[in-house]
Amino acid sequence: IAGITQAPTSQILAAGRRMTLRCTQDMRHNAMYWYRQDLGLGLRLIHYSNTAGTTGKGEVPDGYSVSRANTDDFPLTLASAVPSQTSVYFCASSDSSSGGAGELFFGEGSRLTVL
Amino acid sequence: GQNIDQPTEMTATEGAIVQINCTYQTSGFNGLFWYQQHAGEAPTFLSYNVLDGLEEKGRFSSFLSRSKGYSYLLLKELQMKDSASYLCAVLDSNYQLIWGAGTKLIIKP
Numbered sequence: 001i002a003g004i005t006q007a008p009t010s011q012i013l014a015a016g017r018r019m020t021l022r023c024t025q026d027m028r029h030n031a032m033y034w035y036r037q038d039l040g041l042g043l044r045l046i047h048y049s050n051t052a053g054t055t056g057k058g059e060v061p062d063g064y065s066v067s068r069a070n071t072d073d074f075p076l077t078l079a080s081a082v083p084s085q086t087s088v089y090f091c092a093s094s095d096s097s098s099g100g101a102g103e104l105f106f107g108e109g110s111r112l113t114v115l
Numbered sequence: 116g117q118n119i120d121q122p123t124e125m126t127a128t129e130g131a132i133v134q135i136n137c138t139y140q141t142s143g144f145n146g147l148f149w150y151q152q153h154a155g156e157a158p159t160f161l162s163y164n165v166l167d168g169l170e171e172k173g174r175f176s177s178f179l180s181r182s183k184g185y186s187y188l189l190l191k192e193l194q195m196k197d198s199a200s201y202l203c204a205v206l207d208s209n210y211q212l213i214w215g216a217g218t219k220l221i222i223k224p
Contacts, residue, residue, distance in 0.1 A: 042119065042214030043158075043202070090157060104150075104212075106157035 002026050006091050006107035013081050013114050021076045021110045023091035031094040032074040033104070034058075034066060036087040043090065049074055081114045088112075117141045119215035121203050126221045127193055135188045135201050135218045143208020149177055149188045150202040152217065158202055161188070190220075198222045 007022045025032065030051045035043040045058030049068040063085060065077045074093075078085055089110045096102030118140045127133040139147070146165040150158040164170055164179035164186060176189040190197055200217040207213055 040123075040216055042216045043204075043212075044214070045212070103148075103160040103163065104158075106159070108157050 004091055004093055004105055004107035006089075006110050008110060009108065010111045011113070013078075013112060015082055015114055016080050019078045019081055019112070021078075021089055021091075021112070023074045023076070023107060024072050025074075025091075025093045025105075026072065027093060027095070027105065028071060029093035029095045029105070030071065031096060031102075032068065033092045033094075034064070034074070034076045035090045035092065036060065037090060037109075038087050046076065046089075078112075081112075083114045086112060086114045117205075117207060117213045119203055119205060119213055121201075121215045121218045123216070124219045124221065126223060127190075129193055129195060129222055129224050131193050132189065132191050133193060133220065135190070135203075135220065137186045137188070137203035137215060139184050139186070139203070139205045139213070139215075141205045141207045141213055144181060145206040145208065145210055147177075147179055147186050148202075148204045148206070148212070149186075150204065152200045152202060154199070161201075193222050195222050195224070 004025045033048045034046040044060050046064050047066040049055045052071045055066050091107040092104045094102045094104050121137045149161040151161050152158040162177040169178045174191045179186045200219045202217045203215040204212045
């Protein structure tokens with residue numbers, strides 16, 4: 001059982017470059033999320049999707065975009081990376097579309113360094 | 116604003132008991148979660164409380180007092196593998212999860 005798969009697991013990126021972090025789940029969960037985790041701060045929601053075809057902005061959406069063409073995939077794109085986007089990115093899913101009242105299942109994370 | 120407070124770091128001894136506190140101030144309340152996160156790994160679900168009281172699950176228990184905006188996670192018979200960060204998160208009135216910064220628990224032999 002794969003659960004949630006993220007790629008790449010780690011990436012060093014030059015500032016100004018475009019980058020897409022991939023996220024795929026095989027649990028048929030309707031809700032998916034992208035978080036960033038920085039030292040000393042709680043997980044911060046970037047974007048979310050309650051169901052395929054819909055997306056919404058979280059707490060820190062600027063500089064990021066997402067799409068949800070189908071149930072399984074939820075890629076996160078950095079159009080023009082900046083050093084402040086250096087972070088660990090977690091994709092998560094939930095089988096509850098009511099804002100996440102259900103348990104979240106997380107991917108293993110993507111560590112991104114922007115130089 | 117919305118706020119979740121939990122201690123940054125705690126140290127405990129193998130075999131002992133430790134209580135990790137979490138206080139919250141949020142716009143509404145639809146439940147409180149505890150997650151465990153080992154260093155370099157993804158968070159994993161531990162517990163969910165929406166009603167006042169104690170929920171026991173093996174060596175781990177979670178308590179909630181909605182009137183006090185307070186929860187704690189109680190870990191008994193500590194093992195070295197319990198060394199991890201413990202994240203408290205509250206579901207607010209808009210069903211958005213508000214996360215605390217996490218408590219790093221260090222277990223010593």
